[in-house]
Amino acid sequence: MKKPVFDDGTEIDIEAYAAENTESVLEIQQRIETLKKSVKQIEKDSLKAVRSFRDNYPEIIPKDQFETTEEFENRQKKYTAKFDSELTELKQQFNDKRLRVLNIIPQVETYLDNIKEREYTKYFDGDSLKLSHYNADKGFFPVSLNINETGFKFSFNGKLYIPRDEAKEFYSKGTKSGKIILTYKNWLISIPKDTVKQNFYVYFTAFQLKFKDINYELRGECAYPDFIENSKEYANFKKTLDEKLEKERIAEAARGVLSITTKPYRVPFQLSLDNTDIGVSPITLSVRPGAHDLRLEAKDFKPVSDKIIVVKDSIINKTYEMEYTQAYLDSMSLIKRTRSKKIQWIRRITFGSLAVISGGAGIYYQNKTKNTLNEYNNLGAKTSQEKFDITWNLYEKYSHRRNLCYMLSGLCAVGFAVSIPF
Numbered sequence: 400m401k402k403p404v405f406d407d408g409t410e411i412d413i414e415a416y417a418a419e420n421t422e423s424v425l426e427i428q429q430r431i432e433t434l435k436k437s438v439k440q441i442e443k444d445s446l447k448a449v450r451s452f453r454d455n456y457p458e459i460i461p462k463d464q465f466e467t468t469e470e471f472e473n474r475q476k477k478y479t480a481k482f483d484s485e486l487t488e489l490k491q492q493f494n495d496k497r498l499r500v501l502n503i504i505p506q507v508e509t510y511l512d513n514i515k516e517r518e519y520t521k522y523f524d525g526d527s528l529k530l531s532h533y534n535a536d537k538g539f540f541p542v543s544l545n546i547n548e549t550g551f552k553f554s555f556n557g558k559l560y561i562p563r564d565e566a567k568e569f570y571s572k573g574t575k576s577g578k579i580i581l582t583y584k585n586w587l588i589s590i591p592k593d594t595v596k597q598n599f600y601v602y603f604t605a606f607q608l609k610f611k612d613i614n615y616e617l618r619g620e621c622a623y624p625d626f627i628e629n630s631k632e633y634a635n636f637k638k639t640l641d642e643k644l645e646k647e648r649i650a651e652a653a654r655g656v657l658s659i660t661t662k663p664y665r666v667p668f669q670l671s672l673d674n675t676d677i678g679v680s681p682i683t684l685s686v687r688p689g690a691h692d693l694r695l696e697a698k699d700f701k702p703v704s705d706k707i708i709v710v711k712d713s714i715i716n717k718t719y720e721m722e723y724t725q726a727y728l729d730s731m732s733l734i735k736r737t738r739s740k741k742i743q744w745i746r747r748i749t750f751g752s753l754a755v756i757s758g759g760a761g762i763y764y765q766n767k768t769k770n771t772l773n774e775y776n777n778l779g780a781k782t783s784q785e786k787f788d789i790t791w792n793l794y795e796k797y798s799h800r801r802n803l804c805y806m807l808s809g810l811c812a813v814g815f816a817v818s819i820p821f
Contacts, residue, residue: 428511434500434507521581529543539560541558542619578608578609580607590633602636667680669696670693670694670695695719703721746814750811750818757805761808768794768797771793
């Protein structure tokens with residue numbers, strides 16, 4: 400069985416060929432065409448091989464005179480079974496090869512689509528930019544630009560938005576002091592010109608002027624030479640691009656709304672949709688219709704995975720009650736026990752200390768009360784009434800303070816005793 404080949408006759412290693420990494424759109428398109436040709440070639444080779452197998456397969460030996468009819472019929476059955484088995488195996492070999500190539504073509508086409516969506520940057524000399532009179536009221540230069548380089552052939556007319564002070568400096572230094580930055584996507588069209596095919600980039604997404612390490616926006620429109628704009632290749636590009644943008648617009652308009660909240664509310668959970676981070680909860684966002692894989696994660700919480708079906712123009716509200724991990728619960732339990740023991744010891748020390756201090760203060764005032772009472776009793780008849788009153792008032796004050804201290808000491812002693820088992 401022949402392997403698929405390139406146009407020059409060399410064989411293709413399908414897997415290696417499809418896996419080769421390149422960012423050339425034309426080369427990838429050529430690969431796809433080569434793979435499609437190889438499928439057709441495999442089908443042709445399959446028909447040819449089957450025909451050759453049938454034509455060249457040895458015929459069954461005729462029945463001879465010493466062979467019974469039953470023996471001949473059994474031999475015929477074995478012959479037919481072997482023929483069918485070998486033919487099926489031959490067809491399967493070609494079919495397996497064909498399916499291998501068919502399965503690879505969509506992969507390469509997907510890779511081509513991804514390449515087309517990548518953005519690239521091209522720098523042009525600033526002196527190709529032509530400035531007109533600066534509009535100080537609106538802050539822009541009217542500009543024009545003509546580019547004629549390999550892969551790029553276009554003109555640009557628009558406005559360069561740049562603040563007045565920077566505009567003055569840029570104007571005085573000349574346009575060669577800046578760089579034109581073109582952002583483009585890797586869509587190439589190949590146009591026959593003068594019997595030779597030329598390749599041009601035609602999908603531009605942004606223009607900027609780089610001046611003193613700052614990028615300033617260029618807004619306007621591009622125009623291409625007539626041989627590009629009037630070509631069927633450019634028309635096909637525009638048609639494909641318009642269809643792509645329309646599909647994106649329809650897909651965007653048909654999106655549903657997904658609103659996600661989590662409990663506990665104070666914890667922001669990291670969210671991912673189809674393995675892409677979308678932010679933290681709570682969140683509301685538009686999502687394309689279809690099935691999506693949602694995952695919620697946060698430190699000390701069990702991760703949650705969910706399958707969400709989004710319907711066009713629908714609003715889906717989802718609330719998830721998250722559970723703590725067992726490790727977190729165990730650690731919190733240990734912290735609570737440790738904290739409880741600390742509080743218990745603090746309570747004991749506090750009550751014990753207050754009981755001792757209050758008791759000591761009570762003894763102090765007890766002595767003061769006793770001494771004051773003795774002093775009062777020893778006052779003579781010649782002592783003035785004022786002295787009697789002062790001494791008695793001191794006695795009552797010390798007595799009152801003694802009672803308060805003893806009462807507080809007793810209460811703290813009770814608190815200390817109660818705190819021992821708790």
